[in-house]
Amino acid sequence: MNDEKLDSGENAGETEKFSYKKIWWIGFGFLGVQLAFTSYNAFLPLMYREFFASRAVVGLLMGTDNLIGLLLIPIIGAWSDQMDAPWGRRLPFIVVAIPIAALTHFAIPLVSSVLFLLIITEILFTAAMHSYRGPIISLMPDHTPPEKRSTANGIINLMGGIGTLVSFGILSLLYDVDPRLTFGIGGVVLLLSLGVVWRKVDRHPPYVDNAPRSSTNPIKDAARGIRNLLKPGFIGQFLILLAMLTYFIGYAGLNAMFPIYGVETLGLTEGRANFILTSFAGSFLVFAIFAGFIGSKIGKIPTMLWGLLLVPVLFLAAIPVRAPIVIAGIFVLGGLGWALVNVQAMPLIADLGGRDRVGFYIGLYYMFTMIGQMTGPFMLGLAMDLIGNEGMFIGGAAFYFIAYILMKIGAKKLSASPVEIARQTQTEP
Template identity: 45%
Template sequence: MKQHMPFSYGKIFAIGSGFFALMLIWTFYNAYMPLILGDYIESRAIRGAIMGLDNLLAVLLIPIIGAWSDKVDTKLGNRLPFLVVGMPIAALFFILIPYGAAVTLWVLLVVDIIFLLAMTIYRAPVIALMPDHTPPDKRSTANGIINFMGGIGALVALFGLSTLYGIDRSYPFIIAGLLLFLAFMLLYFVVDRRPPYVDSSKEDLEEVKATQSFFHGLGKLKKPEFRGHLFILIAIFIYFIGYAGLEAQFTVYAVEYLNMEESTAGFTLGFFSLAFVIFAIPAGLLGSKLGKAPTMLIGLVLLPIIFVSIPFLPSISTVAPSINQVLLLQIVLFIGGIAWSFINVQAYPLVSDLGGKNKIGYFTGLYYLFSMASSIVAPGMLGLLMDIFSHPSLFYGASVTFLIAFYFLRKGSLIVRQQHNNNSFSA
């Protein structure tokens, strides 16, 4: 009887508010935390290593907490207890980040670590709310809504909060923290304590499967029949190093090398995200027409060309760049966001298709494992290149990762296609 409850778009949008706040916080944090750390730490590599901490916590703890939230049973249900603990604490300590930064580095780091732990506590449970409240046949639609709201959150962070940052450093942290708390209040009063589809959602929660893939199935990739699959996953790991590193270090490049205002740097990065949101659906349609791997390969060729051109754009690194110079950089980043949509929109569907219907969960877990693991090392790795070879090496290093990924993706997709053809012939 419970399984036949009507599907509520209102609840999905309410749940989407949690993902909106999540992406709002993470996007702003990734753009501006390296600049705040720069008040105390000159090395881009060390700042990048600190930025990788959230991804390390994600890989280690999110699958455990997600699995825990599957099993726990309280008066508030199984997901809400994690939201009750994580979201208010994360909101409070996010607000405290600029105030901690005004005291000492150690106070800032303590505030930052508590904030990261709180975010990790609620991340998997809040994502799990969508399948808990959605029948399996509606989950693609609901996931589109959730990801759309997450994309809006990222745009609000880079365009709206960046503007506030230029007025007062504390303002965007206060606003974002309050929005996170409001999202918590909405979720607390809207979501079901005993959602109707919780049993079927346990098998579909994507990020939680990363641990299961690591401990129970990673060894399978060593087998010859999985060689092509492994190459594709390696490609994803490598190009995410370029993407995540650029996301974390771009504002450092813009502020320290181009002498941009900090608020303008984040606003400029927003054009990359804006293009991705606008072209996500067209990129998906292109992937349906040309194929997922060929579309990704096009993006992996275009993006390095775009990135390598950025250090050669007309700019003046001794004084603040002019409006026209900033506009040109924004246009180039917008074009880069289009190329990124060719890559990222296809990646998860490509990986989830590798094992057929019976192994979607297994390869979903591997996708999240490889993509999140790369984000641990990416900010520090590209930051080290900036320390050794100067700031423009950020774009050169990112470009190299995309070209290496091109090689592995092309080789892996050819092997998988050949295996599929052989199996079809045998059948």
């Protein structure tokens, strides 16, 4: 039995409401998220380097500000599942948080010379971003039947890839001219994304449970759901989420530390060191829809496993390379591997949430991956402190290999879920 058959009874008559055009509009919201976070992650380490010599301390600061996001994500996810408002379940969070995120993003370079102001501003920025990141991504499964979610998420990631590419390819070069241009444009894009999402999304989309609910405590609801992951019947889900946490250590650590590697090891300017990452972002952009198509054909988990093998091999191959153009070529292949992994991840988690727990399960996805993003810069920064700058690639490869093992074991243990997943585990590399 496949996803389409399972869904036919529950969603009969709803498939005709699905529109890929609507998914493209939702993608504008993710474009804003990725553009703003990419600039933030790329240039905050360089700002902190003015205050601290240790790469591990820089990485730690890049992670600890996300603690508030870690607390918010599952609570906001559970809360959005319970929301009963004229604007629907997700839009209230989006409308409140984006203006705050835009303002604080714009303010980052203005306060960069004062350490405590910089820390406060980035905490406010990340809190606002994480308050609406889960709800805006939940709009995709809310508007999409399960059997189409890999392809739809390919579109969402394509739009996010455009945001990342613009940040690396344009805003990073503007940073060398004036950092206020980079962060100011990012704030404007966030506000524009709010306008697009507000105008285009359904207030009560067809693939989410829109029935009114009795009032619940989102904190207790989130805590109960997290405790469930420790029960024997959920070991597969837990290991898959743990794999996602682990590979995000490698991904986020490399994104945060590569600008330092580029400046110190490759001899590039700060802006050009970030520009090298354009090859990774551009490749992801090109392959996002292709990766969604592959996931629909061979299954989400097998596709992720292939990507989790490809990326660490490329990291290890990059260790002796000192030519920026060759590093860029390796990152092109890395973007393909990352697309195979990342395009499948959120739809896989959303499928486990069914129609009534999509927001919470996407909250879990972001909670686990946020832990990876929090610890990744510190872990890879520590590796650089201990064994030199090449430790960034060695540590990154190790975490991707560990994620491969966890994902493979989790796939074998995954049993009953809201969506039939036999197609996702029948072919493994």
